[in-house]
Amino acid sequence: MRRLLTSILFVVMLLPVSAKAVLPDEILNDPALETRARTLSLELRCLVCQNQSIDDSNADLARDLRVLVRQRLLIGDTDKEVLDHIRARYGDFVLLNPPVQSSTYLLWYGPVIFLLLGIGLVFLTLRRRNLVPVDIPPDESERIRLTDALKQLGEK
Amino acid sequence: MMRLIYFLPLLGCLCLGVVFFLGLDSDPREVPSAFINKPAPEFSLAPLPGRANASQADLGNFSRTDLVRGQPVIVNVWASWCIPCTAEHPLIDRLVKQEGVVVHGINYRDKAPAAANWLARLGDPFSKVGFDSDGKVGIEWGVYGVPETFVIDGSGIVLFKHAGPLTPEILEQDILPRIRTHK
Numbered sequence: 001m002r003r004l005l006t007s008i009l010f011v012v013m014l015l016p017v018s019a020k021a022v023l024p025d026e027i028l029n030d031p032a033l034e035t036r037a038r039t040l041s042l043e044l045r046c047l048v049c050q051n052q053s054i055d056d057s058n059a060d061l062a063r064d065l066r067v068l069v070r071q072r073l074l075i076g077d078t079d080k081e082v083l084d085h086i087r088a089r090y091g092d093f094v095l096l097n098p099p100v101q102s103s104t105y106l107l108w109y110g111p112v113i114f115l116l117l118g119i120g121l122v123f124l125t126l127r128r129r130n131l132v133p134v135d136i137p138p139d140e141s142e143r144i145r146l147t148d149a150l151k152q153l154g155e156k
Numbered sequence: 157m158m159r160l161i162y163f164l165p166l167l168g169c170l171c172l173g174v175v176f177f178l179g180l181d182s183d184p185r186e187v188p189s190a191f192i193n194k195p196a197p198e199f200s201l202a203p204l205p206g207r208a209n210a211s212q213a214d215l216g217n218f219s220r221t222d223l224v225r226g227q228p229v230i231v232n233v234w235a236s237w238c239i240p241c242t243a244e245h246p247l248i249d250r251l252v253k254q255e256g257v258v259v260h261g262i263n264y265r266d267k268a269p270a271a272a273n274w275l276a277r278l279g280d281p282f283s284k285v286g287f288d289s290d291g292k293v294g295i296e297w298g299v300y301g302v303p304e305t306f307v308i309d310g311s312g313i314v315l316f317k318h319a320g321p322l323t324p325e326i327l328e329q330d331i332l333p334r335i336r337t338h339k
Contacts, residue, residue, distance in 0.1 A: 047187055047300035060265065061300055064291050089197070089298040091190035 021058045021066075028070050037070050040082055044069070045096050053096060189306075189317035190298055196223050196231075196312050197296040201286025204263050206272035210280040212252065218260055218286030226310040228338040230259045230331070232282070233294065233304040235266040236274035240321035241303045245278050247322045252281040257335055261285040264294050264302050307331055309338040 022041075028034040041055035046062040054062040054069075065086065072082045086094055098104050138146060191197070200219035207215060223229055232248055234241040251257045261282040263271045268287060275285075288294055297306070300319070307316040307330075315334045318326055 050185065060291070064295060068295060087190070089190060089295060090300070091188055091298065093187050 021054075021056055021062065023063070026063070026066055026070065028074070033070070033073050036079060037066070037073055040069050040073075040079055041066055043083065043096055044086060045094050047090060047094060186319065187300065189314065191306075191314040192317065194314060196220060196306070196308055196314050199286075199293045199296050201262065201288055201293055204261075204271055204275075204285040204287040205268040207285055208272070208276055208280065210275075212283055213280055214284045216284065218262070218284040220312060222260060222284055223308050224310065224312040227258065228307065228309050228315075228335045229283075230257055230335075231262060231297075231306040231308060232259055233262045233264050233297070233299050233302050233306075235264045235302050236270040237266065238302040242274075242278065244303055244321040244323075245281075247324065247327055249279060249281045251327070251331075255332060255335070258283050262288050262293060262297070262299075264288050264299060265291045305331070307334050309334075 022038070028037060038055060042053045044054045044065060046052045046054045046057035046059055046065075048059040048061050049057050052062075054065045056062075068086070069082055072085055077085065083095065092099060098107060100108050198220050200217060202217060203215050207213065209215060223231070230251065248259055252259050259282055261284070263285055266287075266289065268289070271285075271287070275282075286293065291299075297304075303319075303321055305318045305322055306314055309315055315338070316330055318330065322331075
């Protein structure tokens with residue numbers, strides 16, 4: 001029994017810890033809202049450390065923004081309203097997922113365009129290669145040079 | 157004609173090279189403000205407690221109405237714990253005393269005695285100083301670090317924002333021309 005408990009404890013300790021930078025006093029009582037807050041926090045960039053989400057970051061500003069996300073959820077904002085609220089203040093850069101808009105079309109659709117260009121290029125190259133005739137019978141002057149050359153070889 | 161196609165990869169590489177070379181000059185930490193050419197946010201701050209009464213100081217509340225008085229103003233976000241704020245302080249002083257610009261301060265995530273002491277020690281060029289101890293108004297302004305400096309025209313529209321300490325170049329090239337054209 002004791003051994004079983006120890007093994008269970010050991011396995012539990014190996015589990016990834018899901019709470020990252022979130023402090024106990026930030027966590028909402030309503031588990032559904034807290035889950036939404038955590039998901040939203042993963043979408044928002046911490047502008048102090050830049051390539052961490054506010055869910056990951058220990059920066060003061062990240063904590064302020066996590067608290068703000070939860071306050072907005074508590075007054076009944078939808079997920080989109082929360083993100084828009086923060087985006088209105090910090091700009092598009094605060095979203096870890098860049099929005100699809102005219103300034104980011106190249107970012108989102110560029111890879112598809114380059115893939116299509118590549119496929120087109122491969123297609124063209126292959127077609128041109130097929131167009132090169134392989135079996136052309138030698139013309140009159142070539143035939144004369146060939147027989148001459150073969151003759152010379154035969155004499156040696 | 158078909159030979160030219162073999163130079164396309166080289167051309168592509170050269171284009172990329174130019175893009176990368178230009179990119180060397182830009183600062184990846186610089187985040188464009190969401191407020192450029194847009195109205196400054198609504199806010200209202202109590203004055204910094206314990207602030208001494210300097211000649212141009214106004215010890216009242218600092219709110220958005222202070223930004224719509226017809227003449228361009230500067231809003232500077234600072235804190236006593238912020239070393240770059242100390243570094244740029246002489247330039248704020250110069251803006252006020254030599255250029256006659258009105259500069260308001262937002263004291264961000266600070267302790268009142270430390271902030272008042274900082275002003276007493278370095279000099280107090282600010283008109284109003286709002287006390288944003290919990291950083292809530294900072295979030296309204298999209299502040300992500302101190303110091304940050306905003307140039308606002310006389311009608312509350314944000315013309316320019318600089319994150320990080322001011323330099324004489326930024327003053328001459330970005331801030332003063334905007335102040336002069338809106339005066």
